[in-house]
Amino acid sequence: MKIAVYNYRDFDEAVFFETYAKEYQVELIPIRETPSPENVLLAKGCEGVSVITTPITEELIKVWSEVGVKHISTRTIGYDHVDLAAAQRYGMAVSNVTYSTGSVADYTVMLILMVLRRMKSILKRAEGMDYSLAGSIGKEIGDLTIGVVGTGKIGMHVMRNLSGFGCKLVACDPHENEDAKRYGTYCSLEEVFRASDVITFHTPANAGSYHMVNADSIETMKDGVILINTARGSVIDTPVLIDALERGKVAGAALDVVERELGLYYGDYKYQVPGHREMSILKDMPNVLMLPHMAFYTENAVSDMVEHSIAHIVNGDGNVVG
Numbered sequence: 001m002k003i004a005v006y007n008y009r010d011f012d013e014a015v016f017f018e019t020y021a022k023e024y025q026v027e028l029i030p031i032r033e034t035p036s037p038e039n040v041l042l043a044k045g046c047e048g049v050s051v052i053t054t055p056i057t058e059e060l061i062k063v064w065s066e067v068g069v070k071h072i073s074t075r076t077i078g079y080d081h082v083d084l085a086a087a088q089r090y091g092m093a094v095s096n097v098t099y100s101t102g103s104v105a106d107y108t109v110m111l112i113l114m115v116l117r118r119m120k121s122i123l124k125r126a127e128g129m130d131y132s133l134a135g136s137i138g139k140e141i142g143d144l145t146i147g148v149v150g151t152g153k154i155g156m157h158v159m160r161n162l163s164g165f166g167c168k169l170v171a172c173d174p175h176e177n178e179d180a181k182r183y184g185t186y187c188s189l190e191e192v193f194r195a196s197d198v199i200t201f202h203t204p205a206n207a208g209s210y211h212m213v214n215a216d217s218i219e220t221m222k223d224g225v226i227l228i229n230t231a232r233g234s235v236i237d238t239p240v241l242i243d244a245l246e247r248g249k250v251a252g253a254a255l256d257v258v259e260r261e262l263g264l265y266y267g268d269y270k271y272q273v274p275g276h277r278e279m280s281i282l283k284d285m286p287n288v289l290m291l292p293h294m295a296f297y298t299e300n301a302v303s304d305m306v307e308h309s310i311a312h313i314v315n316g317d318g319n320v321v322g
Helices: 015-023 060-067 084-089 099-115 119-128 153-165 189-195 213-220 237-244 277-283 297-317
Strands: 003-005 027-029 048-051 071-074 094-095 145-149 168-173 199-202 227-230 250-255 288-290
Touching: 015 027, 015 213, 048 213, 048 297, 060 084, 071 297, 094 213, 094 297, 099 119, 099 153, 099 227, 099 250, 099 288, 145 153, 145 189, 145 297, 153 168, 189 213, 213 237, 213 250, 237 250, 237 277, 277 288
Parallel strands: 003 027, 003 048, 048 071, 071 094, 145 168, 145 199, 199 227, 227 250, 250 288
Antiparallel strands: none
């Protein structure tokens, strides 16, 4: 069996692809570029293609289908970058992966602590030899109520991590997790917004989570609330968040994801204009950590992503469509 691997990264994924290609007895076609009309035919003769978070359009899917590809496997948990309706029309299976929940869960706790302790400002000031204290006083996590929106595997892991800090935990999810009740209390989304000093989001991108944080919901939150998003950018209405940060309703934020990031990560733009105005504004705010969708990025997680992507194609496991 042959699998075309787009966005093949030599610096981190290659060793895992080599290992699991041998284990699953498949031949890999490494393609270092993003899928495009110019390289779509490189997948000819392959059973499946492995992709990441780049636009997988109907144009690409149609050609892949014509050259024999039967499966699109994204090496990500999210799959909103894949045109699922087109995949279904062309009889294409689509699968996503799971990976070590500790990657995102640990990162989330790090972000919460960094915002609470004003680490962005402290680090920037220290770089310039400014070791003064004014404006750098932080808060202790154990004194706070933290709301967890979404208690799937990652959200549950976040709650378990936070339970050791002595903070009060409240959570909401359409499907309550019995294990989560060991660490916190379930309530409605509105109650989580009203009660929490810090709110962290761990929901998929869907109609129910779209702009969950909006002008109305922000007004129900505590003054000085802190928002953490390692889920999907569409959860937060970005211009509304910027306004709330500017007027102090939201005291701080840590954003590993942002709306309209698709196709932006993971490039090097230090000598270019990235073309994302809201991201540029957020990046320059002293009370905002604007990060490049890195919460997942650990050796364990990358290994899981590569193995599961190959395994889904080999096993014919279209766990999203097909």
